[in-house]
Structure formats: structure tokens, C-alpha cells
Amino acid sequence: MARYTKAEARDWARQNMVGVANVTIPTMTADCTRLNEKAIRHDVELSIEHGFVGSLACSEVAITLEEYAQFCAIMADQAKDRMMVVHHAVFNTLEDNIKAVQMAEAGGAELVLLGYPPTFYPKDYQQVIDYTRAFCEATNLGVMLFPIPTWGFQRLHPADLPVPVLREMVDTMPNVVAIKCEGGMPQIMAGIEVHREFHKDVVMSFPLENEMIPLAQLMDIPFCGTNYSAYYGPLLPRIHKMLRAGDFAGATEAFYKMDPARKAFNNVPQAGGGLINRMLWKYESWLQGYNGGPLRHPTGRVHAPMMSALRRGQELAGLNPTQDSDELFFIGRNPE
Known part of the structure; x- marks a missing residue:
């Protein structure tokens, strides 16, 4: 269950959403019949060692609702208050997403990244x-809103997700606690506008490191994720701490040293x-010691050639x- 009420969600976010959050992709057993x-x-333990303050329990893979709930519970149990588990709300329907978030909440997830189903094709922003x-x-x-071209809203x-739509959400939904700024990609105008309009209301996240590192030298960006x-190992949490310290x-x-990667x-x-391609993300993190x-x-x-x-x-x-x-990547570091 959440450690806070809806009325307390934004205060909780201000206190806890400071740092970098990566993505944990569930690994299956060798026969692909169950979670490993x-x-x-x-992967959770290494994320904590690398300095991440949170990790997304990735649901954008072939996994059942029940397996996903187990995945979140395993992550939360291993984290033991040392790192927040972020629920990934991108299941097939609104009904599935409501069931999934309630299961994830019961299992120990502390934050939600909100997406929209592939078949969700709204006629207008009211929908x-x-x-x-x-x-x-x-x-x-607490829910982190996520403007990004993936949903097809452009x-x-x-x-x-333009400012008037986000304003309606922020002003009338008390557990909206953050905005992940990837709207209007590849341009950064929407992200800058969102920061200008909402940074006093909710937490701002710029998840793209190539944008976050320079922009955080000009504006307050408490969260990156x-x-x-994980492709950069412990480097990005270290850089974020540098930025917060001035x-x-x-x-x-x-920033320049990591440019070849x-x-x-x-x-x-x-x-x-x-x-x-989540398998590719698993390989990228495997290079830095994660399970694969x-x-x-x-x-x-x-x-x-990719590898x-x-x-x-x-x-x-x-x-x-x-x-x-x-x-050995395809076998993983902890094969079952």
C-alpha cells in the first residue's frame, strides 16, 4: 500500500523524487515459463549499488498481469525502502491498467508512470x-504524467499533451505528482514550456540525459527518469549529484567523456x-553488470553488429x- 495519502502525494514526491531512476526489465527462466x-x-541490488533512487518495473514485455504483480513485489521486497519501485501503466485497456496498478500498489510500488493503451485513439483531449x-x-x-509521441496525440x-490539458490534470487530480518531459520530441520546446508552467506545482523529470545535463545547469530538474x-552504469546518478551540488x-x-557511449x-x-526493443536495453545494462x-x-x-x-x-x-x-548475455548471470 502507498506510504502516503492522495493529499500527501505531492509532498512525498518532492521529498523522494530527487535523483535518477532507471528501468528494470523482468527476466524469465530458460524455458520462459516463469519469472527468474x-x-x-x-538487477534491483545492482541498481541500488549504482546510486539509482528508483526503477521502473517494465511491463512493456510479454508478461501476464499476475506475473507482473509478482515482479513488482519481488522488486519492492529486494529494495526494502532503499529504492522506489515505479509501476509501468501501459497494459491493454483501462480496466487492465486499473487492476494492474492496484496489484502493484499492494505489492509495494510507490509511484506510477502513466501511459495509454495501443488501441486508445481519442477523438479529443477530453477523452x-x-x-x-x-x-x-x-x-x-502518485502518478507521473508522460507526454511523448508514442501515444499518437501529436x-x-x-x-x-499541451499545457491546458496538463493544467486540468494537475489542478483536479491530487495524486498527479510529476511530469516526465518528452512531449513534442525531438524538439525541446514542449519540455521547456511544461517546466515553466508546472515546476512549482509538481516534480519535473527530464529523462533524456543529453537534455537533462545541460538544462539542469539553467533550471531546477530534481528527477531524471x-x-x-543503466547503460552508463553508475555514471548518471553521479552526474546528477554533481548538478544538484552546483x-x-x-x-x-x-557529459563530454561519456559521448562515445x-x-x-x-x-x-x-x-x-x-x-x-527491451531485449536491447537488457543487453545495454548487461554490459554494466546487470543480469541480461x-x-x-x-x-x-x-x-x-548492435552488440x-x-x-x-x-x-x-x-x-x-x-x-x-x-x-552469455542470452543466458544471463543468474540462470534458472
Whole structure:
């Protein structure tokens, strides 16, 4: 259950949403029949060791509602108040998403990243508001709104979720506690506008490190996540701490040093048709000591040229990727 009431949710967020949150992708057993608990616990523990304050329990994989609830509970149990578990609300229907968030809340999740189903095709923003309100009313957890082109809302407005829509949500839904600023990508105008309009009301998250590191030297950005930052090992949490301490020169130096890894990441296709290749994200984190290992089909695939480019990028950035053979990624560090 949530550690706070809806009336307390924004105060909780201000206190706890300071730092970087990565993504934990559930690992399956070798026969893909059940969750690999040892692997999940390994990834949570390493995330804590690397300095992440939260991790998204990724649901955008082939997993049942019941397995997902178990996944969240395992993560929360391993974290033991050392890192928040973020529920990933992108199941098939509103009804499924309400059931999932209630199960995740009971299992120990503390925050929600709100998405919208693939078949959700609103005729106007009132339908988006109605969906969001119904979801928020069904949980006591704080909810992070997520403007991004993935939902297909740019046909209604270039910012995906424009300021008047976000204002309605923030002003009338008390457990809306944060906004993840990826609206209007690849432009940053929508993110800047959202920060200007809402930074006094809710927590601002700029999850893209190439935007967050420079922008945090000009404006207050307490939270960076949820994102692919496990690819950089412990580096991004360290940079975020530099930024919060006002060490802008140190953060800038680190920004440039990590550039070969950034370029490698950007040159390997990460997504298509609005769906991220989560197997690729698992490989990227495996290079930094995370578990790797099986996902159920259907899933994106990882091929040798991708692996070679990503590994080389980390090497050039001084991130010391694992020396383990790539074939071991598909087995994982804690096989069952």
C-alpha cells in the first residue's frame, strides 16, 4: 500500500523524487515459463549499488498481469525502502491498467508512470482527461504524467499533451505528482514550456540525459527518469549529484567523456512503431553488470553488429564494460 495519502502525494514526491531512476526489465527462466526471481533481485541490488533512487518495473514485455504483480513485489521486497519501485501503466485497456496498478500498489510500488493503451485513439483531449482521471481515482499512488509521441496525440497538438490539458490534470487530480518531459520530441520546446508552467506545482523529470545535463545547469530538474541510464552504469546518478551540488564544470566534463557511449546508443536503433526493443536495453545494462537473460517472444532481437557498437562505445567512454562473451548475455548471470 502507498506510504502516503492522495493529499500527501505531492509532498512525498518532492521529498523522494530527487535523483535518477532507471528501468528494470523482468527476466524469465530458460524455458520462459516463469519469472527468474534471482535475476530480478540481482538487477534491483545492482541498481541500488549504482546510486539509482528508483526503477521502473517494465511491463512493456510479454508478461501476464499476475506475473507482473509478482515482479513488482519481488522488486519492492529486494529494495526494502532503499529504492522506489515505479509501476509501468501501459497494459491493454483501462480496466487492465486499473487492476494492474492496484496489484502493484499492494505489492509495494510507490509511484506510477502513466501511459495509454495501443488501441486508445481519442477523438479529443477530453477523452484523454477522462481516461487519466479514471486511472488516478483508482489508486492512491502518485502518478507521473508522460507526454511523448508514442501515444499518437501529436495529431491533436504538437506538444502531445499541451499545457491546458496538463493544467486540468494537475489542478483536479491530487495524486498527479510529476511530469516526465518528452512531449513534442525531438524538439525541446514542449519540455521547456511544461517546466515553466508546472515546476512549482509538481516534480519535473527530464529523462533524456543529453537534455537533462545541460538544462539542469539553467533550471531546477530534481528527477531524471525513468530511462535507459543503466547503460552508463553508475555514471548518471553521479552526474546528477554533481548538478544538484552546483558542480557544473564536473558535470560538463563527464557529459563530454561519456559521448562515445552516447553516440553508440543513438546509432543503434532503439525503437520502432512506438515500441522499445527491451531485449536491447537488457543487453545495454548487461554490459554494466546487470543480469541480461531471456525474455519471452514476441520481443525485439539483438544482433552482433548492435552488440559490437554498444560495447565499443562504452569502452571508448571509459565505462569498462564486462569482458564476458556476448553469448552469455542470452543466458544471463543468474540462470534458472
